[in-house]
Amino acid sequence: MKKKLLLLCVVLMCSLSSYGQSGQIGNISWNITDSVLTISGTGDMPNFNINQQPWYSYRYNIMRVVIENSVTNIGNYAFYNYLNISSIELPHSVTNIGDGAFYGCSGIIDIEMPNSIINIGRGAFHSCSKLANITIPNSVTNIEDIAFVGCTSLTSVEIPDSVIHIGAGAFGSCSNLKRIKLPNNITNIEINTFYYCTSLIKIEIPSSVTSIGDGTFTNTTNLKYVDVYWNEPISINSPVFQNSNLSNAILIVPTGTKALYEAAPVWQDFGTIIERPIPESVSIYASLLVGSSLLLEAEIIPSNTIYQDVTWSSSDVAVATVDATGQVTGVSPGIATITATTDIGGKTASFKVKVKEGVIGIRSDATANSLIDESNVNVSLIDRTLTVNTPDKETIKVYSMIGTLIYSAQKQEGKQTYFVPNLSKEIYIVTGSSGWNAKLLNK
Numbered sequence: 215m216k217k218k219l220l221l222l223c224v225v226l227m228c229s230l231s232s233y234g235q236s237g238q239i240g241n242i243s244w245n246i247t248d249s250v251l252t253i254s255g256t257g258d259m260p261n262f263n264i265n266q267q268p269w270y271s272y273r274y275n276i277m278r279v280v281i282e283n284s285v286t287n288i289g290n291y292a293f294y295n296y297l298n299i300s301s302i303e304l305p306h307s308v309t310n311i312g313d314g315a316f317y318g319c320s321g322i323i324d325i326e327m328p329n330s331i332i333n334i335g336r337g338a339f340h341s342c343s344k345l346a347n348i349t350i351p352n353s354v355t356n357i358e359d360i361a362f363v364g365c366t367s368l369t370s371v372e373i374p375d376s377v378i379h380i381g382a383g384a385f386g387s388c389s390n391l392k393r394i395k396l397p398n399n400i401t402n403i404e405i406n407t408f409y410y411c412t413s414l415i416k417i418e419i420p421s422s423v424t425s426i427g428d429g430t431f432t433n434t435t436n437l438k439y440v441d442v443y444w445n446e447p448i449s450i451n452s453p454v455f456q457n458s459n460l461s462n463a464i465l466i467v468p469t470g471t472k473a474l475y476e477a478a479p480v481w482q483d484f485g486t487i488i489e490r491p492i493p494e495s496v497s498i499y500a501s502l503l504v505g506s507s508l509l510l511e512a513e514i515i516p517s518n519t520i521y522q523d524v525t526w527s528s529s530d531v532a533v534a535t536v537d538a539t540g541q542v543t544g545v546s547p548g549i550a551t552i553t554a555t556t557d558i559g560g561k562t563a564s565f566k567v568k569v570k571e572g573v574i575g576i577r578s579d580a581t582a583n584s585l586i587d588e589s590n591v592n593v594s595l596i597d598r599t600l601t602v603n604t605p606d607k608e609t610i611k612v613y614s615m616i617g618t619l620i621y622s623a624q625k626q627e628g629k630q631t632y633f634v635p636n637l638s639k640e641i642y643i644v645t646g647s648s649g650w651n652a653k654l655l656n657k
Contacts, residue, residue: 240257246272246275246276250280253281259312277298292315296319297320304331312338313336313338323345329353343367345362353376354376366389367390369391369392370392378399380396380403388411391413398422403419403423411431421443421444431454431455432454435459446474461483467489471489509539510554512554514561524555528553534550544567545569591603595657603629604648608648612642612643621634
């Protein structure tokens with residue numbers, strides 16, 4: 215009899231597992247089906263202890279979390295150490311992510327926060343070691359202590375100007391974080407905020423900051439640039455940059471303030487202190503064409519601007535991607551805008567790229583975003599004879615496949631023919647200054 219009863223219990227448990235689990239906590243309902251935990255209802259999810267969530271028994275089976283609209287709060291420790299969660303959906307009703315809510319969720323790769331969140335709680339994403347991408351919306355005002363500690367895959371994070379408080383150790387031990395620009399409305403940088411960010415290269419600190427806590431940049435051993443905007447250096451203690459090799463770093467200061475920083479404790483320890491001319495503009499031009507790829511270069515004016523770095527982005531990576539060097543690659547037919555943004559000053563220049571099968575059309579005037587209708591372009595190359603039929607007066611150029619300029623000519627409106635000497639039976643790139651290019655075989 216006991217054996218039969220035990221068998222019945224096992225069968226019953228298997229049956230329940232196959233159909234999922236569910237429950238109710240106040241106004242909040244939860245349900246687990248096919249490894250997806252769905253939480254619905256209205257108002258705040260309650261706070262929990264680290265191992266007392268109602269779905270705790272199923273923590274190893276949960277791979278995806280969906281919070282439905284009308285839930286306003288992610289409770290403290292709601293998913294503490296749920297190692298197999300890889301995807302989270304948050305609704306626009308959520309305003310608070312509680313303390314330790316996703317602590318130790320090492321399977322999460324990226325998370326999109328809705329533009330409703332105001333507070334990111336203490337340790338909310340602590341030790342999310344695979345978290346590589348996170349967008350902090352401009353609704354957020356508070357990032358609490360140790361919120362992102364140990365997010366070792368995080369390479370960059372944009373903190374919006376809406377943020378007025380970043381807690382102690384918030385980004386500590388983010389060992390792959392390379393750049394950080396602090397928001398313009400923050401006044402205090404708490405202790406240990408970026409400690410042990412060993413890949414950090416560049417820090418930008420706004421003039422609104424009045425104090426920097428000890429240990430903030432401890433062991434930022436690859437630090438190369440620190441940009442500051444105070445007309446008079448603020449007083450800081452030496453532990454702020456402890457073990458950060460300041461003798462190898464450059465401090466960039468406002469024009470006319472170099473002598474003040476050279477005389478200020480700690481700031482004077484930087485190996486180089488330079489005054490910063492601010493970029494007036496940036497333009498993009500092409501320097502290399504390789505098949506369906508195009509290498510863009512950004513030119514910053516004035517040319518003596520100290521910090522020349524730009525960040526590249528594509529409006530649609532499904533159409534065209536761009537890497538950190540400006541290399542654009544066509545992915546699928548369509549139009550994407552490629553933008554270069556100066557890391558200092560935020561000046562931008564853009565290209566519109568049309569990707570077609572075998573052809574990328576691109577306009578190289580950074581001030582004009584219009585793209586030529588390529589139905590008006592007819593180009594052929596036969597036995598070193600180049601025929602171009604376009605409606606514009608423009609400059610025609612012929613490049614080798616490694617980007618060497620071979621031939622250039624001025625073209626009048628309509629159809630024109632050119633003899634291009636020294637061409638082999640190879641593929642060449644032909645461009646027009648009105649914004650088109652084509653890959654042609656010299657038959």
